[in-house]
Amino acid sequence: MSKRDSSRDEAFSDRLSEKDIFKIRLSLSCLSNRVVVCGSTAKLFYWTPPSAASLSNKWTSARSGVPVLVISSGDSGDRNPKGAYVGLVETDSGFSTWKETLTSSSNYREQQRNFHTLMLSTGDGTMAGLRFNNEDAARVFLKEVQDAVQEVLSVSSVPELNKPQPNVNKERLKKFRKLKKVEISTPCLFSHVTSITSATQIGGETGRAQENRERDGSRAFNATFSRPAHIRRAFSMSKTRK
Numbered sequence: 001m002s003k004r005d006s007s008r009d010e011a012f013s014d015r016l017s018e019k020d021i022f023k024i025r026l027s028l029s030c031l032s033n034r035v036v037v038c039g040s041t042a043k044l045f046y047w048t049p050p051s052a053a054s055l056s057n058k059w060t061s062a063r064s065g066v067p068v069l070v071i072s073s074g075d076s077g078d079r080n081p082k083g084a085y086v087g088l089v090e091t092d093s094g095f096s097t098w099k100e101t102l103t104s105s106s107n108y109r110e111q112q113r114n115f116h117t118l119m120l121s122t123g124d125g126t127m128a129g130l131r132f133n134n135e136d137a138a139r140v141f142l143k144e145v146q147d148a149v150q151e152v153l154s155v156s157s158v159p160e161l162n163k164p165q166p167n168v169n170k171e172r173l174k175k176f177r178k179l180k181k182v183e184i185s186t187p188c189l190f191s192h193v194t195s196i197t198s199a200t201q202i203g204g205e206t207g208r209a210q211e212n213r214e215r216d217g218s219r220a221f222n223a224t225f226s227r228p229a230h231i232r233r234a235f236s237m238s239k240t241r242k
Contacts, residue, residue: 014040014133016066020091024066027094032076036069036148038141040134044088044098047117049125059129065089065097067130067141071148084148086118086130100128104153108145114138116145 021037028035045059065088074082086108087099100120102108108118114132119125132138 015137016040016091020066024068024089024091024094028068028070028089028096030076030080032074032080033070033072036071036141036144038067038069038132039137040132041065041091042067042088042130042132042138045129045131047127047129063088063097066091067132068096069141069144069148070099071151082152084152086145102145102149102152104149106149108142108149110138110142116142 016037016039021039024037025035041064043064044062046062047059048056050057068087068089069084070087071084072080072082074080083101085099085101088097089095090097100106100118102118103121106118106121108116111117111129113135115129116132116138117127117129120128130138132141
């Protein structure tokens, strides 16, 4: 096997399979974002400006993984704010091990064909570098990141003219506090109604007179049926003869 063939096979082995790319994209995707997965693995490096405490001017290796680009539309609110970030994830699990938000000061650019750098948001001049294991995958990923930065910057600079205005009634309702059970009084002037009679109608009897009449009728009924059967029969026959 020639040297050219061996280097070609090594470069091909560094590229991810479609199954791995789909698995990583699925682990990071949601309804409000778009995920771009690099076609190869990469190694993350850090560079810190020389200081009195450390005069070193070298890149320090941190970790390895698969570079990803996540662009969020912001439709999920504070849980997934609008913007874009680059990160590293594990190949097997898709778990995120590092990420950095892209801004206008990130200055993501290509130093070499397989080495990209960006400024971190720490503010102390620290830089991060990604060394890709495949140059073709690095070139495609660079184009995606540059387009994402331009998209985020263009959207943030345009005022949201079509943003719906807040509902005044809803805002007013939010000001009212929900009452507690202890703050609600008991019923006032409450009367328990067991039945509806003619006394409740206009022009009928008063409630007390109606109650007295119903009480007298109930007593007469109970007195009649409290007598023995033969007395009740005789009493009814005497009424019939009269």
